[in-house]
Amino acid sequence: QRRVxxxxxxxxxxxxxxxxxxxxxxxxxxxxxEDEEKRKQEQGVFVREAKAFIDGFGANELEVQDNEGxxxxxxxxxxxxxxxxxxxxxxxxxxxxHINFPSVVRIPGFDVALExxxxxxxxxxxxxxxxxxxxxxxxxxxxxxxxxxxxVDVDDVHLGKGFRCCGPGDLFGLEASGQGGLTPRRxxxxxxxxxxxxxxxxxxxxxxxxxxxxxxxTEAMCSRFRKLTTGHLRGFFDGWEFTQEVDGVRIYRKDxxxxxxxxQGVAIFKGVGCIDKPHHEVAAYLFGFxxxxxxxxxxxxxxxxxxxxxxxxxxxxxxxxxxPVHLNRDFxxxxxxxxxxxxxxxxxxxxxxNSLKVPSQDGYVRGECSNSGxxxxxNPDRPGDSSQVTFVNTVDLKGLYxxxxxxxxxxxxxxxxxxxxxxxxxxxxxPRMKTLLLDKGMYATIRTRCHDQQLDLWCFNxxxxxxVMNLYRTRRTNKNIIPVEGDYLFSNLGNKMLLVAEDxxxxxxxxxxxxxxxxxxxESDAEEVHMxxxxxxxxxxxxxxxxxxxxxxxxxLFCDVTSQGIQYTCRRSSxxxxxxxxxxxxxxxxxxxxxxxLNTDDESADASMIDLSSSLKHYK
Numbered sequence: 001q002r003r004v005x006x007x008x009x010x011x012x013x014x015x016x017x018x019x020x021x022x023x024x025x026x027x028x029x030x031x032x033x034e035d036e037e038k039r040k041q042e043q044g045v046f047v048r049e050a051k052a053f054i055d056g057f058g059a060n061e062l063e064v065q066d067n068e069g070x071x072x073x074x075x076x077x078x079x080x081x082x083x084x085x086x087x088x089x090x091x092x093x094x095x096x097x098h099i100n101f102p103s104v105v106r107i108p109g110f111d112v113a114l115e116x117x118x119x120x121x122x123x124x125x126x127x128x129x130x131x132x133x134x135x136x137x138x139x140x141x142x143x144x145x146x147x148x149x150x151x152v153d154v155d156d157v158h159l160g161k162g163f164r165c166c167g168p169g170d171l172f173g174l175e176a177s178g179q180g181g182l183t184p185r186r187x188x189x190x191x192x193x194x195x196x197x198x199x200x201x202x203x204x205x206x207x208x209x210x211x212x213x214x215x216x217x218t219e220a221m222c223s224r225f226r227k228l229t230t231g232h233l234r235g236f237f238d239g240w241e242f243t244q245e246v247d248g249v250r251i252y253r254k255d256x257x258x259x260x261x262x263x264q265g266v267a268i269f270k271g272v273g274c275i276d277k278p279h280h281e282v283a284a285y286l287f288g289f290x291x292x293x294x295x296x297x298x299x300x301x302x303x304x305x306x307x308x309x310x311x312x313x314x315x316x317x318x319x320x321x322x323x324p325v326h327l328n329r330d331f332x333x334x335x336x337x338x339x340x341x342x343x344x345x346x347x348x349x350x351x352x353x354n355s356l357k358v359p360s361q362d363g364y365v366r367g368e369c370s371n372s373g374x375x376x377x378x379n380p381d382r383p384g385d386s387s388q389v390t391f392v393n394t395v396d397l398k399g400l401y402x403x404x405x406x407x408x409x410x411x412x413x414x415x416x417x418x419x420x421x422x423x424x425x426x427x428x429x430x431p432r433m434k435t436l437l438l439d440k441g442m443y444a445t446i447r448t449r450c451h452d453q454q455l456d457l458w459c460f461n462x463x464x465x466x467x468v469m470n471l472y473r474t475r476r477t478n479k480n481i482i483p484v485e486g487d488y489l490f491s492n493l494g495n496k497m498l499l500v501a502e503d504x505x506x507x508x509x510x511x512x513x514x515x516x517x518x519x520x521x522x523e524s525d526a527e528e529v530h531m532x533x534x535x536x537x538x539x540x541x542x543x544x545x546x547x548x549x550x551x552x553x554x555x556x557l558f559c560d561v562t563s564q565g566i567q568y569t570c571r572r573s574s575x576x577x578x579x580x581x582x583x584x585x586x587x588x589x590x591x592x593x594x595x596x597x598l599n600t601d602d603e604s605a606d607a608s609m610i611d612l613s614s615s616l617k618h619y620k
Contacts, residue, residue: 065168077125108214108353126145129195135186229392253269269393275421282376295616434607439585443583443584458552460592481513498583498586527556537594556570558575559573
């Protein structure tokens with residue numbers, strides 16, 4: 001029944017009121033739901049944009065792509081790669097801006113935008129039915145996939161990621177990213193949870209594009225390097241400015257704004273000098289990058305990551321930063337080495353590249369280098385026994401390194417030809433022995449090249465051959481039979497000559513020292529078996545015109561000690577190949593390492609089997 005109001009008007013009955021209230025409530029709930037959905041969308045966009053800003057890449061557009069956009073993407077991917085237009089590649093580029101391709105797919109990194117475009121042009125489309133395998137454990141890893149729509153359950157336990165569900169925009173199957181020579185196997189399984197559309201990059205295509213890009217860049221890099229090595233002959237017309245001459249090495253500087261496009265904003269330094277050695281010997285020494293520790297005090301070490309062909313490789317090198325407030329630098333380099341014996345010219349050129357095998361290292365800032373290297377050729381004044389060496393150095397140290405300090409470092413490195421000149425005359429090879437001349441503060445490294453290699457070591461004061469390393473005094477001071485890491489080696493005059501900076505055999509030596517007393521061993525005749533080695537060294541020094549009054553017993557490197565009661569024996573070494581001892585010179589010394597007379601095998605006793613080298617610094 002209708003109720004009559006006080007003013008005489010007729011109001012709604014209870015049923016009409018309840019229906020109206022329900023409609024209003026439904027409208028209000030719908031409005032709240034729409035506001036919540038809108039808020040979530042705005043929040044999702046914000047999160048994606050914030051993540052993209054932090055990562056330095058765009059938002060994942062595939063997460064919000066509509067059906068029309070997805071159909072357009074599939075249409076482009078179905079087309080032959082040779083017939084994709086520029087606007088279609090631009091569509092793919094915008095779609096995958098959230099992916100850092102250099103970190104997941106093998107590209108050189110010379111021109112990342114161009115290289116990524118070449119990969120996008122080679123992408124293909126594939127569809128998997130729900131419940132089917134994308135790949136299984138043990139399958140050949142032939143492609144990397146990006147989900148366009150649907151979800152894929154991926155087992156990435158071997159990568160430390162566990163099981164994950166990949167949705168639109170996610171990558172999976174990274175075993176096929178393009179590293180190595182042989183096709184790898186799948187270590188996990190990927191299953192389509194529903195009908196899935198994916199974009200793929202074929203591994204063989206990635207490798208083919210990579211090699212093509214590397215070969216093209218290698219030719220261009222060598223061509224640019226050639227222009228840099230001869231540009232100073234044109235003087236100011238080519239932008240080169242002579243700065244100074246240091247020990248016969250002429251230093252030039254060039255503002256790269258006048259030079260090559262890929263070196264903008266980085267000063268180029270170049271050193272030109274002569275070394276009194278034949279060109280092929282100088283090239284063999286310089287292009288053996290392990291020798292760099294001998295002439296570059298900032299070089300901490302390096303490894304060859306991959307050999308692309310007989311003359312091209314990828315290296316990872318680490319350098320010390322001469323500043324207490326800046327991190328050290330490392331570089332991933334494409335290196336090209338070429339020889340022309342007919343012209344008597346040799347080049348080693350390098351530029352920075354990307355490598356998935358060398359991610360960013362803790363404690364290092366990844367620097368960039370371009371069109372740098374060595375040109376070694378005959379000295380026109382003395383073509384038979386002298387070489388002219390040109391060292392071009394174009395380095396961007398990145399990070400917060402001040403420009404003036406970076407220029408100072410590059411200029412100093414350009415003058416290192418004088419260090420190379422000294423380093424090449426530091427080692428003297430003789431029958432069954434090698435002699436190393438060390439300045440104070442330098443390091444000598446002795447490494448075994450075969451199992452049970454027998455080596456003896458002597459050390460003389462460079463300025464006074466009457467002062468020689470004496471193991472009796474050394475053992476009495478250190479209270480050890482065998483010097484271990486941290487021990488000093490003393491001369492017959494009581495002066496510190498060498499410091500054992502590193503000893504990979506130290507654990508064995510420490511065990512020997514703890515089980516045998518140094519005093520009875522020192523007073524025994526255990527090492528008299530090496531007296532013949534002393535006589536051989538004395539004869540060799542006499543042949544070289546040196547006449548030390550006496551040759552003490554050597555330090556038998558990597559030796560073993562046994563005892564029966566008070567009878568001690570110095571036994572043959574049982575060290576494996578690759579054992580290392582590093583010694584720091586505490587004065588200017590002459591270190592002699594000889595193949596021990598206990599070696600009965602002429603091949604292992606040859607001087608070529610003695611691995612003796614020097615370095616200006618020692619970095620652990």
